[in-house]
Amino acid sequence: MSLEQKFEALKEGTEYKFFINGKWKKTRSGKTIPIKNPYNDEFVASIQACTREEVDESVVSARESITCWVETPLNQRVDILRKSAELIRESAEPLGAILMKEIGKPIKSAISEVVRTADIFDGTADFASIMGGETIMGDAFEGFTREIISMSYRVPLGVVLCIGPFNYPFNLTGSKIAPALVAGNTVIMKPPTQGALTPLHFGIILEEAGVPPGVFNIITGRGSEMGDYLVGHPGIDMISFTGSSTTGRNLAKVAGMKPLLLELGGKDAAIVLDDADIETTVKEIISGAFSFSGQRCTAVKRVLPMSGIADKLIKRVVEETQKLTIGDPAENNTIGPLIDSKQCDYVQGLIDDALEKGALLKCGNKREGRVIWPTILDNVTTEMRIAWEEPFGPVLPFIRIQNAEEAIKISNESEYGLQGMIFTENIDLAFNIAQELDVGTIQINGKSSRGPDHFPFLGAKSSGLGTQGLKYSIEAMSRPKAIVLNLSKRGKLIRECGVYR
Numbered sequence: 088m089s090l091e092q093k094f095e096a097l098k099e100g101t102e103y104k105f106f107i108n109g110k111w112k113k114t115r116s117g118k119t120i121p122i123k124n125p126y127n128d129e130f131v132a133s134i135q136a137c138t139r140e141e142v143d144e145s146v147v148s149a150r151e152s153i154t155c156w157v158e159t160p161l162n163q164r165v166d167i168l169r170k171s172a173e174l175i176r177e178s179a180e181p182l183g184a185i186l187m188k189e190i191g192k193p194i195k196s197a198i199s200e201v202v203r204t205a206d207i208f209d210g211t212a213d214f215a216s217i218m219g220g221e222t223i224m225g226d227a228f229e230g231f232t233r234e235i236i237s238m239s240y241r242v243p244l245g246v247v248l249c250i251g252p253f254n255y256p257f258n259l260t261g262s263k264i265a266p267a268l269v270a271g272n273t274v275i276m277k278p279p280t281q282g283a284l285t286p287l288h289f290g291i292i293l294e295e296a297g298v299p300p301g302v303f304n305i306i307t308g309r310g311s312e313m314g315d316y317l318v319g320h321p322g323i324d325m326i327s328f329t330g331s332s333t334t335g336r337n338l339a340k341v342a343g344m345k346p347l348l349l350e351l352g353g354k355d356a357a358i359v360l361d362d363a364d365i366e367t368t369v370k371e372i373i374s375g376a377f378s379f380s381g382q383r384c385t386a387v388k389r390v391l392p393m394s395g396i397a398d399k400l401i402k403r404v405v406e407e408t409q410k411l412t413i414g415d416p417a418e419n420n421t422i423g424p425l426i427d428s429k430q431c432d433y434v435q436g437l438i439d440d441a442l443e444k445g446a447l448l449k450c451g452n453k454r455e456g457r458v459i460w461p462t463i464l465d466n467v468t469t470e471m472r473i474a475w476e477e478p479f480g481p482v483l484p485f486i487r488i489q490n491a492e493e494a495i496k497i498s499n500e501s502e503y504g505l506q507g508m509i510f511t512e513n514i515d516l517a518f519n520i521a522q523e524l525d526v527g528t529i530q531i532n533g534k535s536s537r538g539p540d541h542f543p544f545l546g547a548k549s550s551g552l553g554t555q556g557l558k559y560s561i562e563a564m565s566r567p568k569a570i571v572l573n574l575s576k577r578g579k580l581i582r583e584c585g586v587y588r
């Protein structure tokens with residue numbers, strides 16, 4: 088059967104199953120969850136609402152497969168990752184089409200998300216050699232000699248639970264699965280409910296690429312119903328999670344002492360100094376704020392312009408915002424639906440609050456169904472909710488500032504600390520400001536973003552725990568194991584006229 092035929096067979100009619108120990112199953116509860124297109128409410132397919140017993144079965148399957156997988160030589164695990172990358176790349180169009188329907192992502196971006204995932208599988212394979220570890224001689228530390236030698240290599244943690252968010256459901260599950268597998272862990276994936284269909288295809292892709300049954304398992308169902316049980320399960324050894332800070336905080340409480348990698352929310356601020364190149368700044372701000380309708384953790388979520396550039400900048404940003412296309416993601420419009428009506432109400436609440444408190448509406452504030460027109464607010468103050476809360480929608484507040492100190496203060500008062508941006512021609516000043524910002528990454532003259540994927544990606548404060556990125560994710564999903572050799576005097580080499588005895 089071809090890969091495409093296997094994809095077709097995966098949904099029996101329009102009902103997707105879940106995947107344990109190499110078998111596709113329907114839940115014994117008989118309960119399914121319908122997935123509808125957020126743009127037009129058309130039914131796409133349904134997924135299984137797994138029970139606690141089925142969660143237990145996935146854990147048993149993953150645990151029983153640990154030995155088989157860890158004993159598979161690293162070079163074979165690498166080959167499997169490369170084969171998976173090939174299969175993902177081949178499937179970019181059909182998978183992108185499903186992704187577009189289930190989360191309302193513009194079709195071109197949906198296909199790019201799949202291709203980027205293939206690149207992450209290949210890139211992870213490139214970094215696999217870090218599992219080889221290092222040798223350290225004792226004499227670098229006071230009081231020790233070269234007769235004590237640590238040889239460490241990296242070992243997997245066991246069963247890794249991978250939980251992804253709705254906005255990158257394929258990519259942000261794939262970016263967890265690849266490092267977990269190459270490090271020798273077995274995996275349970277829990278995809279987001281809205282966005283579950285595309286990542287379910289990993290079951291077929293990884294099996295086709297040579298992952299043995301039981302090494303990779305998928306469980307589906309609402310996080311609010313089964314998440315705590317899964318996260319707190321004693322059979323899970325490590326959790327890699329991307330999602331909101333609220334869910335992340337709860338997860339950390341329930342998980343106890345398990346190692347965690349958390350990528351959470353953000354409120355990335357773009358500081359624009361008077362000497363910034365205006366056209367570069369406008370281009371970066373527009374694409375940063377409005378790609379996928381602002382539903383990105385790294386979206387530009389507030390702009391802090393200095394008074395000398397503010398009027399010009401806002402005028403140009405409004406002009407370019409009004410050119411954005413709005414409508415059906417199938418037609419590749421930039422602005423499409425938000426993921427659900429509750430999220431639209433939340434975004435509208437932030438706009439209404441700002442307007443009631445005196446913000447100036449420059450464009451937008453229109454809603455049809457789940458589509459919110461890109462909205463720009465000027466004269467936003469720190470008393471308004473939009474200055475601090477993450478909208479996850481197409482609304483961009485401008486908070487005018489007098490100087491760099493004020494920008495640093497407002498940036499750092501956020502509970503979040505994902506990324507920051509500084510737009511200026513004065514690179515020395517940019518570096519000095521960058522050193523003051525309490526965030527994971529600062530972009531100079533560019534929009535905030537996660538990639539390229541071999542860069543470290545992390546959030547400070549409520550934005551996360553641990554570091555993601557090709558090499559960093561493998562490190563987070565493995566640990567060093569050290570064997571220390573204490574050399575005895577017996578084998579000591581004594582040099583005598585160039586002859587050893």
Ligand code: NAP
Binds near residue numbers: 250310318330331353
């Ligand atoms: P979310 O509501 O927190 O959901 C994320 C995932 O957690 C989903 O798979 C969800 O399943 C699951 N979940 C829900 N409750 C759970 C529980 N009690 N235990 C375990 N898992 C549970 O986030 P989202 O709405 O999908 O994504 C948007 C948020 O993610 C934004 O805040 C955004 O900034 C953040 N995000 C951050 C990054 C980053 O890299 N920093 C990247 C992307 C998104 P269900 O779908 O079944 O509820």
Ligand code: G3H
Binds near residue numbers: 254384385536538
């Ligand atoms: O939504 C959160 C993602 O990690 C952002 O990734 O910056 O490549 O869009 P991105």
